[in-house]
Amino acid sequence: MSSFKRWCVKQSTALLLILVCLLMMAFLSVETRSFFSVKNVVNILEANSYRLILAVGMMCAIASGAIDLSMGSILSFSAICMAKAMKAEWSVAGSIMLSLALGMLMGAVNGSVIHLTRINAFIITLATSMLYRGLSLIATQGIPITKLPQLFREIGCGDIFGMESGVTMAIVITVLLIPLFYHTKWGSYVMSLGGNPEALKRSGVPIGLYRVSVFVLTGLLSAVAGIIVTARLNSAEANAGLSMEMDAICAVVMGGTAMRGGSGSLLGTVVAVFLMGLIRNGLTIMSVSSYYQQFITGAMMLCAVIIAEMRERRTRIG
Amino acid sequence: MEDLILRVTDIRKDYGHIQALQGASLSVKRGSITAVVGDNGSGKSTLIKILSGNIKPDGGSIQVGQESYGSLSIKNAMELGIRTVYQDLSLDNYKNSFENIFLGAELTRGPFLDRRAMKEEAGAILERINVAIPDLEEPVGNLSGGQRQGVAIARALRTPGKILLLDEPTAAMGIHESHSAMNILRSLKEQGMSQLIISHNIHQVFDIADYIWVMRLGRCIAGVATADTTPQQLQELILSRENQEVQ
Incomplete structure (x- = not known):
């Protein structure tokens, strides 16, 4: 089989999603006047930049045979600490560094507990998501921290190439992940953690180190997403990022990454995030009541995920 | 003194109250194919896991070449030239x-x-x-x-490597696949690779091994040259109630 044909087979779900995106864009362009405009496309990208950052992190976690249900809570707590630091007259750069460090620390805690206790990542991160969300509520007493410095807002959602900086951040992160995930030992071991961790261990690889590193990455990316969300809202609040990890999981599975791990599709994840953004945007433009939007989005995602999973099972290896 | 590549002496391993190995001892001659046979639960796989560094024994010693060790880590075992093919193959x-x-x-x-x-x-x-x-x-x-x-x-x-350990190399294979796997092992022997094969397939063992050790209840109860025994005698040893030191 030629390399190109093998790549097409591997990315078949992503390619199918691209086709669905194109069909949906064609439909929305015909049905509504306002869809096919630069402004609206930019709007879709801006509204989904932080979702993409969370989704690519989640893809790494799922490819490693794990899951991180605490990404939304890490987003919230790291952003609250950053906002509090800025309110306490810390420099913007220092506050952002604090947020990133805290994100990595919370991720490291997740990974270490999972590795040391050998308890399922689902259970551990479900517990830590409540723990971190609880810390956010304790730190803020439920009151949002608003009126953040203008410099911070410039960094988090300032204009770069006519789009919010979050879009550039999402693109840079995704592009950096391509070589990291597919062409380095780290990426190879992360996938083997999902494929056969025992084989990796018997090959002399310190699997604990790599397992923790995956969660450090998801923690870091959650903190980056937190910076974007906080800058966009000009507010850090305890409920920020609520259920966002669910959207991320949905995008990862829809994009063709199997929940059991072993491999992952970055392209599929990117396209799935865009498709989900497209669905939300289309429904808004078509003036579908927000009461129905949640239901329709959920139903469409359910169908897409079922189709993606069925296709994955048909081509399952081993 | 025989040219031994591996000697295991009085290896013991308990899992809680279960005694998986109760002082197992065996040796492997350089360049030979040595097989370990025994019934389920006789301690064959535990022995392989100890030799490959996956688990630590509670006692006994492992001699590789001239050096003797109380236990090995996966890294140690690899550095000493011990190569392992696990029963599940450990493939991604x-x-x-x-x-x-x-x-x-x-x-x-x-x-x-x-x-x-x-x-x-x-x-x-x-x-x-x-x-x-x-x-x-x-x-x-x-x-x-x-x-x-x-x-x-x-x-x-x-x-x-110095020695290749194979845990049930044909356990999950059909006849044709087993045949090709055996051919690979023969070809390795021709290249001078010492091999220790764990198996419960006595006929296959007779087909390929130079020496055979019989394990029963965590001990090696007999060690024989393949040429000096028959499958029937081996079967009797595996099923025997009393330990028989044949060597």
């Missing part, structure tokens, strides 16, 4: 043949994987041990049992 089904062969010891160019070099080298290793895999980029999950066994052996022999 999503990775292709050359990625599996180099798992844990990938060739890199700067920070990036050098897939071309790994593919070339893996092809050479597979050729050396007479394993035919038409497409090295096919995920190993899609290969036949014999080919998967070949990949697992190729991984074990990627770097020069």
Whole structure:
């Protein structure tokens, strides 16, 4: 089989999603006047930049045979600490560094507990998501921290190439992940953690180190997403990022990454995030009541995920 | 003194109140194929796991060449030239043949994987041990049992080793695949590789091994040259109620 044909087979779900995106864009362009405009496309990208950052992190976690249900809570707590630091007259750069460090620390805690206790990542991160969300509520007493410095807002959602900086951040992160995930030992071991961790261990690889590193990455990316969300809202609040990890999981599975791990599709994840953004945007433009939007989005995602999973099972290896 | 590559003396291992190994002792001659046979629960796989560094024994010693050790780690075992092919083959089904062969010891160019070099080298290793895999980029999950066994052996022999440990090398294979796997082992013997094979297939063991150890209830109760015994005698030993020191 030629390399190109093998790549097409591997990315078949992503390619199918691209086709669905194109069909949906064609439909929305015909049905509504306002869809096919630069402004609206930019709007879709801006509204989904932080979702993409969370989704690519989640893809790494799922490819490693794990899951991180605490990404939304890490987003919230790291952003609250950053906002509090800025309110306490810390420099913007220092506050952002604090947020990133805290994100990595919370991720490291997740990974270490999972590795040391050998308890399922689902259970551990479900517990830590409540723990971190609880810390956010304790730190803020439920009151949002608003009126953040203008410099911070410039960094988090300032204009770069006519789009919010979050879009550039999402693109840079995704592009950096391509070589990291597919062409380095780290990426190879992360996938083997999902494929056969025992084989990796018997090959002399310190699997604990790599397992923790995956969660450090998801923690870091959650903190980056937190910076974007906080800058966009000009507010850090305890409920920020609520259920966002669910959207991320949905995008990862829809994009063709199997929940059991072993491999992952970055392209599929990117396209799935865009498709989900497209669905939300289309429904808004078509003036579908927000009461129905949640239901329709959920139903469409359910169908897409079922189709993606069925296709994955048909081509399952081993 | 015989030229021994491996000597195991009085190895003991308990799992809670279960005594998996109760003072097992055996030896492997350099360049030979030595088999360990025994019923389920006789301690064969525990012995392999101890020799490959996956678990630590509670007592006894392992002599590799001239050096003696109380226990080994996976890294120690690899450094001492002990190569292991596990019963489950320890392959990542999503990775292709050359990625599996180099798992844990990938060739890199700067920070990036050098897939071309790994593919070339893996092809050479597979050729050396007479394993035919038409497409090295096919995920190993899609290969036949014999080919998967070949990949697992190729991984074990990627770097020069002194002894190859094989845990039930044909357990999950059909007749044809078992035949090809046995041919690989014969070819390795011709190349001078010492082998310790764990098996419960007595007829297969007779077909390939030079020496046979019989394990029962965590002990090696007999060690015989294949030429000096018969499958019937071995079967009687495995099923015997009393320990018989045949050697």
